[in-house]
Amino acid sequence: MLLYVIITLVALCLGMATSVYAFGTGGKRKKIFQDIYFSVEDVDGIGVLYTKTGEYSAMLRFENPVQKYSANIDSYYDYTKLFAAIAETLGEGYALHKQDVFVRKQFKDESNDNHEYLSESYFRYFNGREYTDAATYLTITQENKKSRLMSYDSKKWRDFLVKIKKVQDQLRDAGINAKFLTGKEASEFVDRFFAQDFRRKTVSMTGFKVDDEQISMGDRKSKVYSLIDVDTVNLPSLIRPYTNIEVNNTSMPVDLLSLVDSIPGAESVVYNQMIFVPNQKRELSLLDKKKNRHASMPTPSNLIAVEDIKKVQEVIARENKQLVYIHYNLIVTVDKDTDIQKCTNHLENAFGRMGIHISKRAYNQLELFVNSFPGNCYSTWEDYDRFLTLGDAAASLMYKETPIKSENTPLKVYYTDRQGVPVAIDITGKEGSVKFTDNSNFFCLGPSGSGKSFHMNSVVRQLREQDTDIVMVDTGDSYEGLCEYFNGTYITYSKEKPISMNPFSITDVEYKENFGEKKNFLKSLIFLIFKGNELPTKIEDTIINQVIVEYYDEYFHPFTAFTRSDKEKLRKRLLLEDKKTGEFEKYEQKLEEK
Numbered sequence: 001m002l003l004y005v006i007i008t009l010v011a012l013c014l015g016m017a018t019s020v021y022a023f024g025t026g027g028k029r030k031k032i033f034q035d036i037y038f039s040v041e042d043v044d045g046i047g048v049l050y051t052k053t054g055e056y057s058a059m060l061r062f063e064n065p066v067q068k069y070s071a072n073i074d075s076y077y078d079y080t081k082l083f084a085a086i087a088e089t090l091g092e093g094y095a096l097h098k099q100d101v102f103v104r105k106q107f108k109d110e111s112n113d114n115h116e117y118l119s120e121s122y123f124r125y126f127n128g129r130e131y132t133d134a135a136t137y138l139t140i141t142q143e144n145k146k147s148r149l150m151s152y153d154s155k156k157w158r159d160f161l162v163k164i165k166k167v168q169d170q171l172r173d174a175g176i177n178a179k180f181l182t183g184k185e186a187s188e189f190v191d192r193f194f195a196q197d198f199r200r201k202t203v204s205m206t207g208f209k210v211d212d213e214q215i216s217m218g219d220r221k222s223k224v225y226s227l228i229d230v231d232t233v234n235l236p237s238l239i240r241p242y243t244n245i246e247v248n249n250t251s252m253p254v255d256l257l258s259l260v261d262s263i264p265g266a267e268s269v270v271y272n273q274m275i276f277v278p279n280q281k282r283e284l285s286l287l288d289k290k291k292n293r294h295a296s297m298p299t300p301s302n303l304i305a306v307e308d309i310k311k312v313q314e315v316i317a318r319e320n321k322q323l324v325y326i327h328y329n330l331i332v333t334v335d336k337d338t339d340i341q342k343c344t345n346h347l348e349n350a351f352g353r354m355g356i357h358i359s360k361r362a363y364n365q366l367e368l369f370v371n372s373f374p375g376n377c378y379s380t381w382e383d384y385d386r387f388l389t390l391g392d393a394a395a396s397l398m399y400k401e402t403p404i405k406s407e408n409t410p411l412k413v414y415y416t417d418r419q420g421v422p423v424a425i426d427i428t429g430k431e432g433s434v435k436f437t438d439n440s441n442f443f444c445l446g447p448s449g450s451g452k453s454f455h456m457n458s459v460v461r462q463l464r465e466q467d468t469d470i471v472m473v474d475t476g477d478s479y480e481g482l483c484e485y486f487n488g489t490y491i492t493y494s495k496e497k498p499i500s501m502n503p504f505s506i507t508d509v510e511y512k513e514n515f516g517e518k519k520n521f522l523k524s525l526i527f528l529i530f531k532g533n534e535l536p537t538k539i540e541d542t543i544i545n546q547v548i549v550e551y552y553d554e555y556f557h558p559f560t561a562f563t564r565s566d567k568e569k570l571r572k573r574l575l576l577e578d579k580k581t582g583e584f585e586k587y588e589q590k591l592e593e594k
């Protein structure tokens with residue numbers, strides 16, 4: 001045990017050195033960091049954040065598993081199950097804090113390929129177009145019960161290491177590749193989070209100022225919106241993880257929280273989703289007490305509260321669900337000249353439509369901001385900032401989607417996504433690192449004038465540029481220009497000037513390399529004309545086969561001259577024939593007379 005204590009002390013000193021190194025020593029920033037963190041250390045390549053209040057945290061980075069606009073409702077439910085299960089794995093005394101970071105960026109072609117002229121123009125057209133990029137981080141924090149402050153418990157530490165790896169495994173089993181941030185990466189993220197700057201190469205943190213309404217920094221300002229106001233019960237009583245939007249008169253599922261990725265005017269948005277796992281027994285007994293208190297004063301509103309609690313208790317008992325506390329907030333950052341009230345109005349409206357009324361208590365901006373630093377979630381006020389709910393409801397309110405990304409494939413065809421920026425897709429489904437199929441055929445369907453030919457021109461151009469063979473059969477001359485551009489052969493025909501072809505014509509090369517296939521084709525053709533649907537008999541098959549073989553043999557090896565032995569054989573045969581008819585003697589006589 002003594003050894004442990006010494007190691008810890010050394011680690012802490014090292015940690016302090018790292019923290020000063022990583023966070024720098026400048027003014028306000030230094031103060032905030034010093035108030036929050038004790039150290040950031042690497043433990044087997046995993047960056048462990050250690051806060052002043054004695055909490056350990058590790059951060060994972062991954063991509064959300066639900067493909068945006070995939071219309072796959074099951075994947076939204078799978079997500080809620082997964083995160084409710086992760087909260088269960090972690091168990092009492094742990095919190096998970098997910099941060100989805102949305103950043104406005106400008107499209108830049110990064111394929112580094114040497115494009116041909118048309119592709120070059122294509123990318124030039126899209127370069128600079130604004131879109132929102134997303135990244136997801138998950139911080140797992142082990143609570144330090146205040147009484148145990150500053151004591152070192154090796155069992156707790158081991159439990160922490162086991163739990164964080166379990167979470168990584170659980171994510172992997174759900175097909176999510178989650179990587180732990182190293183100490184350096186975690187520090188960098190904290191730096192960026194502090195500056196609310198997720199896109200510039202170097203982060204500047206000058207002019208940090210906070211008032212009741214917002215946080216300003218350099219050329220931008222941020223506002224924190226708490227999603228849940230515990231003063232007023234404001235969540236819908238039933239929620240599901242997705243909602244429907246109208247697209248072309250049909251409804252399509254999107255993330256219940258999809259609105260957070262498209263807040264107008266926002267430069268960046270961080271959606272903080274904290275889930276705290278409390279002691280279940282204690283919470284259940286508190287709930288029971290609360291129910292009894294309400295029941296003792298049977299006013300109408302108290303009776304409703306009693307019913308609500310009963311429902312929750314039933315669900316917990318029947319479905320073995322977990323009670324959790326949640327704190328969700330949004331940090332919206334805009335340019336300093338943008339009116340942030342516009343974002344506020346937008347969010348109030350959008351959440352209002354979902355039955356969620358975002359908190360009006362926004363005066364504690366700095367507190368909400370500081371508590372949202374990775375690893376610092378336990379600084380949120382238990383009474384004011386945390387809301388009791390069930391694990392799957394908490395997960396339903398998380399952001400679950402990932403926008404479509406370019407595929408990792410050598411054969412790329414660029415389409416634009418719903419944000420209007422190019423993404424590369426392997427339309428064959430078989431060349432990329434993920435193989436969807438090994439044989440594919442496509443239709444491009446749409447009403448007249450809807451853009452089928454326009455689209456196919458773009459696809460064909462891109463396929464051609466990547467050295468694929470293309471044969472186009474088309475009515476309407478939609479591809480004449482493209483064909484000419486690539487110096488292709490354009491063959492047109494009409495009723496008056498039909499193109500005819502001879503199926504029996506075979507070239508030298510075809511005969512040498514592929515006669516078997518060609519012969520079978522001709523056999524099928526002959527039998528189709530000869531017998532229709534009826535099958536040929538064995539003898540018919542053999543004869544036709546022989547005829548085709550001999551015909552082409554004759555054709556490709558034509559007669560040039562008889563050999564000497566051929567001639568001799570022929571002579572003997574002819575003589576024999578003449579003897580039979582009796583003419584031979586006559587000629588023999590004539591020959592002798594000569």
Ligand SMILES: Nc1ncnc2c1ncn2[C@@H]1O[C@H](COP(=O)(O)OP(=O)(O)OP(=O)(O)O)[C@@H](O)[C@H]1O
Nearest residue numbers: 445446447448449450451452453454455456476478
């Ligand atoms: N993505 C697009 N951007 C701009 N213009 C487009 C786009 N797609 C199609 N168009 C324009 O719309 C018109 C109709 O497109 P197109 O000829 O491709 O339709 P279509 O589906 O092939 O019609 P049809 O069935 O009659 O052949 C064209 O003038 C084309 O230039």
Ligand SMILES: [Mg+2]
Nearest residue numbers: 452453476478
């Ligand atoms: Mg067309």
